[in-house]
Amino acid sequence: MRPTTKDLAKAAGVSLATVDRVLNKRAGVRKETVEAVNDAIEKIGFVRNQYAANLAxxxxxxxxxxxxxxxxxxxxxxxxxxxxxxxxxxxxxxxxxxxxxxxxxxxxxxxxxxxxxxxxxxxxxxxxxxxxxxxxxxxxxxxxxxxxxxxxxxxxxxxxxxxxxVDNYAAGATAGRLLGRFLAPTQGKILVISETMNALDSVERRLGFDRVLSADFPRLTPLPSLETFGDLARTERVVRNSYENQADIVGAYVLGSEARLAIEAIRGTTDPAGQVIVAHERTRYTEKMLRERVLDAVIAQNxxxxxxxxxxxxxxxxxxxxxxxxxxxxxxxxxxxxxxxxx
Amino acid sequence: MRPTTKDLAKAAGVSLATVDRVLNKRAGVRKETVEAVNDAIEKIGFVRNQYAANLAxxxxxxxxxxxxxxxxxxxxxxxxxxxxxxxxxxxxxxxxxxxxxxxxxxxxxxxxxxxxxxxxxxxxxxxxxxxxxxxxxxxxxxxxxxxxxxxxxxxxxxxxxxxxxVDNYAAGATAGRLLGRFLAPTQGKILVISETMNALDSVERRLGFDRVLSADFPRLTPLPSLETFGDLARTERVVRNSYENQADIVGAYVLGSEARLAIEAIRGTTDPAGQVIVAHERTRYTEKMLRERVLDAVIAQNxxxxxxxxxxxxxxxxxxxxxxxxxxxxxxxxxxxxxxxxx
DNA sequence: CTTGCTATGACGTACGTACCTCAAGTAACA
DNA sequence: TGTTACTTGAGGTACGTACGTCATAGCAAG
CATH class of the missing domain: 3.40.50.2300 (Response regulator)
Incomplete structure (x- = not known):
């Protein structure tokens, strides 16, 4: 059985009241006595029964x-x-x-x-x-x-x-490696879309992502981050622009926790089956997109x-x-x- | 505050003793009284304070x-x-x-x-x-x-x-899809190695694995399962045999929770960098193999x-x-x- | 009416801790 | 020496529950 306050009192050579004063940091106890009690706590390995304490x-x-x-x-x-x-x-x-x-x-x-x-x-x-x-x-x-x-x-x-x-740097790196490996020998450009790049989380993910691509998948070039600002029309415009101006976009990395805008914009512009797309966070939408093979992987925290x-x-x-x-x-x-x- | 046994006694119109008899399924209570107490439990939403009960x-x-x-x-x-x-x-x-x-x-x-x-x-x-x-x-x-x-x-x-x-069927399917995607357009044969195929777990993993390969990666052909029986010499022999007899082995799936034998055998036979290898369970060994890029992915349960x-x-x-x-x-x-x- | 049995209530103690009051001890100071 | 402040101990009550003893009420069989 675990030692109780009574055992502690006996071990410290003081009364229950003093043990209580020490344990609950009440005033009116000499320094030496406090130390004696604390020593006894160490010695007998007393741990307060939190449930009994909460009950009382x-x-x-x-x-x-x-x-x-x-x-x-x-x-x-x-x-x-x-x-x-x-x-x-x-x-x-x-x-x-x-x-x-x-x-x-x-x-x-x-x-x-x-x-x-x-x-x-x-x-x-x-x-x-x-x-x-x-x-x-x-x-x-x-x-x-x-x-x-x-x-x-x-x-x-x-x-x-x-x-x-999670460590967002590592999360970005994970996304980068999956994209790189799923694209296998393909070479081309990677769209990177975020709601905003003002958040530290997004910056860290981007850094981790870029590090992996440049170190291990030099055939893939990540494009400058596109920001959606939560605006569908804007998102569609910038995504369409990218696909029109760059012929060889082969995948996309959706940084933020809101993947829907970016992915819908991509679907509205090109056939997602020809693209490898990685996004973050499990939601009903990303689940659906995984099942429909629009998304290739989701990096998530539970x-x-x-x-x-x-x-x-x-x-x-x-x-x-x-x-x-x-x-x-x-x-x-x-x-x-x-x-x-x-x- | 949550209702206590006292509240329950009052609500049921009985004494604490009777409440206690009902709660702890002791004898000596009329059926109707038991029901009255149970009704009261429902009515006031009584839930026993497990900590106080354990304390007592x-x-x-x-x-x-x-x-x-x-x-x-x-x-x-x-x-x-x-x-x-x-x-x-x-x-x-x-x-x-x-x-x-x-x-x-x-x-x-x-x-x-x-x-x-x-x-x-x-x-x-x-x-x-x-x-x-x-x-x-x-x-x-x-x-x-x-x-x-x-x-x-x-x-x-x-x-x-x-x-x-975990659902081992799904775990096998997950392994299959990763192998398939990592191998990208490559075609060839896949080594499947298990400690034994007598365990249901292994069978289920194999089934899930095969389903995904045949459905979505028909260019990859999984070979019949090799069994290690925990014997390094035997494992090296059967693995070497496979690589010698089959020219186009491009990857391996290690089924069991003991990946070491199989992977060491593969390393002893061929250059693992040219193979995509997926194994199960996180151990110090599989971690090391992932870091050294011998393993490409590990399917794990925490x-x-x-x-x-x-x-x-x-x-x-x-x-x-x-x-x-x-x-x-x-x-x-x-x-x-x-x-x-x-x- | 007695006996015996069942159902119920009243009450006490316990678990380990918190917190309160009161008494008594000690030491410093005037 | 008395006063004061500080320190300590003794003991109680409480928290919500378990579990024991004992008393009593009701009822049926003898």
Whole structure:
């Protein structure tokens, strides 16, 4: 059996009350006594029974996902998973909510973060593009005692805040290699389409993509990124332009999480069967395109895993317990038509 | 706040003692009273607080992984993950153990299963090839009140027992399509190597593989399966034979979870750079081969996910709670050199 | 009416922890 | 010496559930 607070009290030679004061960092204990208790914790390997503690406290965890104000199919899938997790975790006294509140403007987004109250929220998962304003707002959130994870977009190295998402550089490289190998000995130009190249995620993917093409597939030349800005007419125009001006386009890499515009524009311009097309994120649309062999591969991150990973991290940090690192690595998935159905 | 047993007692118009008798299926309650309590459970949406219940019981979960007596690198990885999970879950009062005990002989394996005592074990995860003996032994285990999941190998449709693993037919199809696409317009023969074709898993992979090749890559002809039987000398001999007798072998599909023998044999016979080779399962060896570009792709299932999924299922069944289905789907992962490093 | 049985309720203790109150101890200071 | 502040211990109650004992009410058979 695991040692309890009673065992700890005995081992430290103090009373239960003092153990309690130390464990919960209450005032009124001499430094030496605190140390004695901490030594005893080490010695007997005491670990607080978090469930009993939560029971006594009547505690519940309140975590919130702060998502972009507007989004695409991928965001919708993420929201579905949040709701699923919400229903499942309610039994474990974890209250999950989400708000599609973060505007593109970093200043306004930072304001929203400033409005998160530590006495109403134990932790937040933030999905927003990197910016200095956001970084500051995050730091202040942490100082107020709110747990934070950066969700999907963001930088892995912004300590002490956890990041949940994939390495976009590697994701771009993966896309590049698949395109290169699927095109085999063919040579020609590759269309690269993004919603916007302002987001760090897109830039990283592009860098990873270009590195692989130039290193291992020099016969393929990636064209400068086309930006859709979420506008179908514009997208169709720029895509048509490209195909008209460049005779030897043999494939396309669709960078963003919204593949529909780009792919519909390509379909409207040329026969996709003659092109190798790789896009990102599994949505109902990309699934359909894979099945219809319009898309050749999809590079994806599992939304359910992302959501649960964020929640587990927030909970582990709230409990001051180390997370299980290997479980929280988000994998770069490659989807083709054959591994799409999970059973 | 969630309703408690007190609320339930009030709602059902009975005492706490009776609620307790009903909840824990103790005798001495009239049928009508039981129904009244059950109706009240529905009405107020009572869900037992499992943590408080476990606390009161002093309960801990005892789960055991029953693994093959002998195994390969993949099995070793699985064992690593079991030990990792074991350390992490001890804090949640989940005791995990494993035994490499199951021999190849189905009768002897069934004997081992017959020896699992319900009063010592809450659940077992069984990794063993399908067989009628095993099916019977499993059924008897369930009857004795032991939770069972079939782990990695086995049949998804053997109710009421959960299966944790991938659809091997789809895994084989995935391998087939990658091989086909990577080989692009090349035509020729494909070596298919397995440790043994006696296991259902291998047969299913082969079927999925053949289906894709014949349907979509008719220029590629898969050769009859070569079996290694775990013997390097034998493997080298049959592989060498194949390459000598068939001039136009352009790739290889390594079916089993032990890729080393087959790949070393190929390397000893021909230049792997001229071949497209696809194998299964991520191990230190297959990782290395991907990085060295001997292997072109690896079809894998995540061992950590498999292990944790099995444990979550066993726990959910023990608690009589429905598992979160979408979390327990094991994905067929495609690994290439670029998505190998997870951050 | 007694006996015996079943169904039910009342109540207590326990699990491991949090948090509160009160008493008592010690040490420093005036 | 008394006053004060700080430190510590003792003990209680609570969280939601399990599980035990005991009392009592109802009812049927003898």
């Amino acid at each position: 406290r009547g505690r519940n965890y309140r975590f919130e996902f702060l998502l972009p104000e507007t989004g695409d199919d991928f965001l919708a899938t993420v929201i579905d998973r949040i709701q699923e997790a919400r229903a499942a975790m309610r039994l474990d006294a974890i209250d999950i909510s989400y708000r599609c509140a973060l505007p593109n403007d970093p200043h306004k987004a930072a304001e929203i973060l400033a409005g998160v109250a530590a006495d109403e929220t134990d932790g937040v998962a933030i999905m927003a593009p990197e910016s200095p304003q956001l970084r500051d707002a995050t730091t202040r959130l942490v100082e107020r005692g709110v747990q934070v994870v950066l969700f999907i977009s963001g930088q892995p190295d912004l300590r002490p805040v956890d990041f949940v998402g 939304p359910g895993h992302l959501v649960r990973s964020a929640i587990r991290l927030l909970k582990a940090r709230s409990d001051q317990r180390p997370p299980l690192v290997s479980q929280e690595q988000i994998r770069i998935e490659i989807l083709i038509e054959d591994n799409l159905d999970i059973r | 019981r002093g309960r801990n979960y005892r789960f055991e992984f029953l693994l093959p007596e002998t195994g390969d690198d993949f099995l070793a990885t699985v064992i690593d993950r079991i030990q990792e999970a074991r350390a992490a879950m001890r804090l949640d009062a989940i005791d995990i153990s494993y035994r490499c005990a199951l021999p190849n002989d189905p009768h002897k394996a069934a004997e081992i299963l017959a020896g699992v005592a319900a009063d010592e074990t809450d659940g077992v995860a069984i990794m063993a090839p399908e067989s009628p003996q095993l099916r019977d032994a499993t059924t008897r285990l369930v009857e004795r009140g032991v939770q069972v999941v079939l782990f990695i190998s086995g049949q998804p449709d053997l109710r009421p027992v959960d299966f944790v693993g 061992p950590g996910h498999l292990v944790r999924s099995a444990i979550r299922l066993l726990k959910a069944r023990s608690d009589q709670r429905p598992p979160l289905v979408s979390q327990e789907q094991i994905r067929i992962e495609i690994l290439i050199e670029d998505n190998l490093d997870i951050r």
